[in-house]
Amino acid sequence: ASPRPTELTTRFPTGFLWGAATAAYQIEGATAEGGRGRSIWDTFATVPGAVLNGENGDVAVDHYHRFPQDVAMMADLGLTAYRFSVAWPRIQPAGSGPANQAGLDFYSRLVDTLLAAGVQPWPTLYHWDLPQPLEDRGGWPERDTAHRFAEYAALVHGALGDRVGNWMTVNEPWCAAFLGYASGEHAPGRREPAAALAAAHHLLLGHGLAVSAMRADRPGVRVGPAVNLYAVSPQTDAPEDLDAARRIDGMQNRLFLDPLLLGRYPDDLLADLAPYGFAEHVRDGDLAAINAPIDLLGVNYYSRHTVSGLPGEATQAVSSPFSSVSPWVGADHVRFVPAGRPVTGMGWEIDETGLAEVLTRLHRDYPAVPLYITENGAGYDDELDGDGAVHDIERIRYLDAHLRVCHGAIGAGVPLRGYFTWSLMDNYEWAWGYSKRFGLVYVDYATQRRVPKDSAAWYAQVIRSGGLPGGTL
Ligand code: PNW
Numbered sequence: 001a002s003p004r005p006t007e008l009t010t011r012f013p014t015g016f017l018w019g020a021a022t023a024a025y026q027i028e029g030a031t032a033e034g035g036r037g038r039s040i041w042d043t044f045a046t047v048p049g050a051v052l053n054g055e056n057g058d059v060a061v062d063h064y065h066r067f068p069q070d071v072a073m074m075a076d077l078g079l080t081a082y083r084f085s086v087a088w089p090r091i092q093p094a095g096s097g098p099a100n101q102a103g104l105d106f107y108s109r110l111v112d113t114l115l116a117a118g119v120q121p122w123p124t125l126y127h128w129d130l131p132q133p134l135e136d137r138g139g140w141p142e143r144d145t146a147h148r149f150a151e152y153a154a155l156v157h158g159a160l161g162d163r164v165g166n167w168m169t170v171n172e173p174w175c176a177a178f179l180g181y182a183s184g185e186h187a188p189g190r191r192e193p194a195a196a197l198a199a200a201h202h203l204l205l206g207h208g209l210a211v212s213a214m215r216a217d218r219p220g221v222r223v224g225p226a227v228n229l230y231a232v233s234p235q236t237d238a239p240e241d242l243d244a245a246r247r248i249d250g251m252q253n254r255l256f257l258d259p260l261l262l263g264r265y266p267d268d269l270l271a272d273l274a275p276y277g278f279a280e281h282v283r284d285g286d287l288a289a290i291n292a293p294i295d296l297l298g299v300n301y302y303s304r305h306t307v308s309g310l311p312g313e314a315t316q317a318v319s320s321p322f323s324s325v326s327p328w329v330g331a332d333h334v335r336f337v338p339a340g341r342p343v344t345g346m347g348w349e350i351d352e353t354g355l356a357e358v359l360t361r362l363h364r365d366y367p368a369v370p371l372y373i374t375e376n377g378a379g380y381d382d383e384l385d386g387d388g389a390v391h392d393i394e395r396i397r398y399l400d401a402h403l404r405v406c407h408g409a410i411g412a413g414v415p416l417r418g419y420f421t422w423s424l425m426d427n428y429e430w431a432w433g434y435s436k437r438f439g440l441v442y443v444d445y446a447t448q449r450r451v452p453k454d455s456a457a458w459y460a461q462v463i464r465s466g467g468l469p470g471g472t473l
Contacts, residue, residue, distance in 0.1 A: 010407050010468035017120070017418025018463040019081035020074070020440060021375050023127035023171065025057045026427040028087065030064035034102040037093025039129035040139070040180075044187030050322070055433030061425060061443050067110050069450070073441065074424065075117040077456060078463040082119050083374055083420045084110070085127035085171065086156055088149075095131035096148050104159045111163050122420070123160070124168040124226060124374075125153050125210065126203075128176055128187065135188050140199035140206075141181060143281070150209035157214045157221065165222055168298050168374065169210045172228040173203035173256055178327035185322040185431050193329040194276040201281045204259055208289035215292070226298030226374040227256045229362075231354030235308040235337050244309030247272060247331035252305070253358075261366040263291030272330040297362070298374030300422070301402070304354035306339040322431045344398065345380035346436060352401040359409040359416065370417050376402050377422035379429060379436040382453065390442045390453035397473050399455065404468060421459065425450060 025041045045056035063070055074082055088095070090103030107123070114121045126149065134145055153169065170176065179186035182196035190196075207225050214221050232249040234241035250269045258266050264287060270279055312335055326332035341349040355376070362371060378398040382390050399421060410416050426439035434445055440456040443449070462468060 010404060010470075012407060012467055013410065014466075015417075016466075017081045017372065017420075018459075019079055019083055019122065019418060019420035020077070020424035021083035021420040021422050022063070022424050022427060023085040023124070024087035024090075025060070025127070025129045026423075026429070027061045027063040027425070029058060029060040029062045031058050033064065034090060034106055035093055035100045036087065036103065037089035037095070038132040039087070039089045040132055040135045040187035041129050043132055043135075044189050047189060050189055051431050052433040052435055055428070057428045060428050061445075062448050064106070066448065068113055070425070071110075071113045071117050071119065073450060073452070074114075074119050077440070077452075077460045079119050080463070081122050081418060081420065082114055082424070083122040083124060083168070085124040085129075087129050088126065088152055089129060089131045091156060092131060092152055095134035095137075096151065099155045099159065104156070107156070107160060111160055115163060120166065121164050122166050122168065123156070123164060124171045125149075125156060126169065126176075126206075127171040128180075130188075139181070139188055139190075140177065140202050141192075141195035142198075143202055143205070146202045146206035146209055149206035150213045153210035154213040154217060157217060161214070161218050161221060165220075166296065167214065167221065167223040168226045169207040169223060170203050171226045171298075172300055173200060173207070173225070174228055174252060176203055178251075178329065182329055183320065183323040183325045183327035185320050185327070191323075191325045196327075196329055197273060197276050197278045198281045200255060201278070201286070204256065204290045205286055207260075208286075208292045211292045211294060212289065222295035224294035224296040224298060224369070225256075225260060226300055227260075228300040228302070228375075229253050229257075229358045230302075231304040231351065231357040233304060233306045233339070235306055235310075235339075238310060240309035241307065244307040244331065244334040248305055248307050248328065248334055251328055251331060257362075257366060259287055259290045260294070260297075261291070261369065263287050269330075276329060294369060296372055296417075297369045298372050299358065299362070300375035301355045301358055301373060302376065303348040304339070304351040306337050306349075308335045308337050309333065310335075312337075320431070344378040344394070346378075350378070350398055350401070352405045355402055355405045356409060359405075359414045360412070363409075363412075363414045368415060370415050372418040372420065373406060373416070374420050375422035376419065377438045379438045381435070382426070382437045382442060384442065384444070384451065388451070390451060392453045392455045393473065395453070395455040396458045399459065400468060400473055403462070407468070
């Protein structure tokens with residue numbers, strides 16, 4: 001028997017995946033090359049006022065052309081895995097029909113380059129770039145979109161599944177549904193609460209149908225969704241605040257976790273959402289499809305929501321300056337209140353204890369499934385220093401604190417198998433355009449020069465040593 005360590009260490013298990021994440025529209029550019037069709041983000045970015053400074057992903061960080069150097073950079077960092085997304089409009093420019101070979105070829109080359117560099121490819125099939133022709137036919141509020149997604153998933157998996165073992169279906173269905181169709185701060189910019197609920201159901205259904213299609217094709221495939229989970233706290237013990245926390249936890253976390261992992265929607269949400277006709281979208285067999293066995297659950301974690309249901313000063317939900325319409329369907333009276341913690345450059349409170357809560361809760365309340373942190377990171381207005389470096393000590397502190405929580409969770413028996421930081425490099429931060437930087441690597445947008453930040457060197461050292469250095473940061 002191996003001796004039980006008497007002292008806490010921060011050594012991660014052998015085989016723990018060390019990764020970084022990106023998404024197609026945020027990094028690729030080349031939006032008119034290789035037969036790519038238009039996506040809802042191409043359209044949305046042209047709407048006056050939708051994106052800060054009217055910026056778009058036409059060029060982004062030119063990863064479409066620079067991927068060999070970017071993969072070399074990943075290898076230099078020592079990453080053992082890389083999470084990227086596949087642009088649906090590159091594969092099906094019209095949103096349906098046979099695959100565009102040039103689109104498949106791009107991801108095939110990327111996968112081969114990653115494998116040659118010793119980096120595991122972890123693709124996400126949907127990171128928000130719906131083909132515009134599908135939005136023209138109604139988008140995610142339309143049930144047919146879920147079936148189109150499963151078809152597309154099968155095409156990509158058919159082409160890459162011989163080399164790619166781990167897949168994510170949809171990224172953050174909460175954002176895609178509620179920022180896209182309720183508050184309208186993301187593409188396609190619609191402000192229709194009932195449609196947003198339909199979108200949420202169809203994103204989940206699309207996930208489930210895709211899992212089944214991929215599994216039928218290759219029974220050994222490992223696949224799951226990536227959801228964005230938050231810790232949620234009531235501001236006080238007042239019944240109104242407790243109810244606000246129940247609703248926000250419901251809409252943010254349980255609306256997705258319960259159907260995915262338990263095969264049902266929560267009763268309290270079904271009651272809250274009845275006025276919007278939510279249940280009318282849920283047909284016989286849908287919940288069984290959504291509850292198809294998954295092999296992994298991706299958890300994107302950034303912050304905690306502190307909420308109140310009492311009247312008071314209005315604050316922006318999730319600190320978005322881009323819409324005055326709440327994304328919180330059935331809970332638009334809820335106020336998001338600052339709890340006084342330090343914030344990142346996004347205005348998001350830094351609270352690693354929330355990650356501990358999220359992981360503990362998954363372990364306690366849901367059937368066991370291998371967990372991966374598929375996003376975690378901090379956005380700031382980083383700048384090159386006079387010495388040509390980027391000294392991003394706040395990002396290092398953020399990552400260190402969250403990784404310590406991951407280590408503790410593993411020690412407590414949570415089946416956490418890997419960690420992907422958001423993001424590998426600075427990129428197009430959606431409605432914020434290029435103004436917010438999440439990368440370990442700085443990108444000079446004028447020249448596309450990549451400059452590893454201090455956090456990149458720190459992360460490389462963590463990976464090399466297999467754990468976190470002691471001492472204070
Ligand atoms: C996630 N919110 O987006 C995405 O998966 C990434 O593409 C993105 O760059 C990253 O987190 C940082 O923002 C989110 O308002 C966008 O709650 C907005 C919210 C949450 C996540």
